[in-house]
Amino acid sequence: MPNSKPVTMDAVYTAPGYLFRRMQQIAVALFIEECKAFDLTPVQYAALIAISTHPGIDATRLSAVIAFDxxxxxxxxxxxxxxxxxxxxxxxEDxxxxxxYLTKAGAAVLDQIMPSVDKAQARMLQPLKPADRKTLLALLTQLVDLNNEASRVPLRAEDALEHLGRST
Amino acid sequence: MPNSKPVTMDAVYTAPGYLFRRMQQIAVALFIEECKAFDLTPVQYAALIAISTHPGIDATRLSAVIAFDxxxxxxxxxxxxxxxxxxxxxxxEDxxxxxxYLTKAGAAVLDQIMPSVDKAQARMLQPLKPADRKTLLALLTQLVDLNNEASRVPLRAEDALEHLGRST
DNA sequence: GCCACATTGTCAGTATACTGTCAATCAATC
DNA sequence: GATTGATTGACAGTATACTGACAATGTGGC
Structure with a gap:
């Protein structure tokens, strides 16, 4: 049964989905701005970290570790x-x-980009009061975790790699 | 000055930017799932709402109203x-x-899709306790608003349309 | 050893997102 | 009223995201 209330832009502005999209765009913009000297996107950064943490990982397992398609x-x-x-x-064997594997250049860029990444991450939450930052981050972490299976590519962290016998 | 702490996946998992990305992907997945019968994406839905609310809007002003590139x-x-x-x-005149402008079919699909959109939006926050949903939504709204200028395409709501003399 | 099945990387196709550029057009100034 | 500068829509190029398909390969059951 369709509704008949007058449609306003609030149908968009107050929708959590819209807010998540906007916030993601803001987050990417801040990341790119802070890290433009390193020519790394947020996704590329996450992939580098994962490869650094799991040397010799393959593409399929990498996608599970960072939850990317x-x-x-x-x-x-x-x-x-x-x-x-x-x-x-x-x-x-397969x-x-x-x-x-990370190259020396990859390890170097990862080492050098960290402060800029931290600055970008801090700027995203900067407008909030410190206590509110903590609250938001905690709720967001919880929500992403609880919605994990709803995502097309659920996160399968280190546990999923155990059967490889290759880790650490 | 580069850091030298051991790098773990927490550098990714606890970063707000990563959480916003994951949550956005989950939000899109839920929207598509609930609304697949209507062949509308989240962005297309937002654009339709805006055109419905502002008949005769042009593309540039539409981008300002929904903050899309x-x-x-x-x-x-x-x-x-x-x-x-x-x-x-x-x-x-230009x-x-x-x-x-919305067509009859556009108005109809907008009217019919509403319940499914509402269901999708509800499912995104469902895993949280009701009080926490309110808190998260409030903080997120605040954060997006305060970070508006950091975004590449800041939101310029109805106010930005006044000089058109065309509104309402 | 063979066959059914699953896995891996790849590819084509669609849909956001953003950068930068461009021609057409309009507005404002002189 | 011609020039300057801004605006509009369009386009090319890059980078996520996801769907669905595919060949090559691996694995189990028999």
């Missing part, structure tokens, strides 16, 4: 490889998979 | 036109602009 990740990996931040080596 | 919006408008949900008429 596998298809999308293919292009991201290509770009990181083109910038010589990572290398891909064929897995000896001809399908290609293992990902 | 002007270039992106061009394609969105094309798709809405292809679905016959809107029409574009050349402005008589040969550059094309005015946007």
């Amino acid at each position: 596998r298809s999308t990740l293919g292009n991201v990996i290509e770009r990181l490889q083109a910038k010589a931040f990572i290398v891909r080596k064929p897995a000896p 001809k399908r998979v290609k293992l990902l | 002007r270039s992106t919006l061009g394609n969105v408008i094309e798709r809405l036109q292809a679905k016959a949900f809107i029409v574009r008429k050349p402005a008589p 040969k550059r602009v094309k005015l946007l």
Whole structure:
């Protein structure tokens, strides 16, 4: 049964989905602004961190660790490889998979970009009072976790990698 | 000065930017799931609402009202036109602009999709306790508003349209 | 050893997002 | 009324995101 109330822009402005979209755009804009010297996007940064933490991870498992789509990740990996931040080596025991490793340049950029990333992350929440930042972050963390299965690519953290016998 | 602490995935998982991205992806997934019968994306829905609220708006002002990039919006408008949900008429007094109007089909789909949109929006926050939903929404609204200028395409609500003399 | 099934990386197709550029047009000034 | 400058819509280029499909490969059951 369709509604018949007069439609106002509040139908958009107060919708959580709209607010999440706007906030994501703001977050990306701040990240790019703070990190433009390093030529890394937020997604590329997350992928680099994950490869640094899990050397020799393959693309499928990488997508599970950062909860990004596998298809999308293919292009991201290509770009990181083109910038010589990572290398891909064929897995000896499985001809399908290609293992990902940080290069020296990749490790260096990761080391150097950290302060800028931190600054960008801080700026996102800056307008709120410190107590409110904590509250928002806690609720958001909780919400993302509880909605994990609703996402197309649910997060499967380190646990999902155990059967590889390759970690740490 | 680069840091030297051991890098863990927490550098990603606890970053607000990462959480906003994840939540946005979850929000889109839920919207698409609930509204798949109507063949409308979240962005297309927001554009339709804005055109419904501001009949005869042009693309540039539409981008300001929903805070979406002007270039992106061009394609969105094309798709809405292809679905016959809107029409574009050349402005008589300015040969550059094309005015946007809802069609009957556009008005109908907007009327019918509302319950599904509401359901999707509700599902996003469902995992939280009711009090926490309110808190999160309030903080998020506040944060998006205070960060408005940090966004590449700041929101310029109805006020920005007054000089058109066309509103209401 | 073979066959059904799953997995991996890749690709094509669609839809946001943003940058930068451009021609057409309009407005404002002289 | 011609020039300057701004605005509008369009376009090309890059980077996420997701869907669905595919060949190559791996794994189990038999």
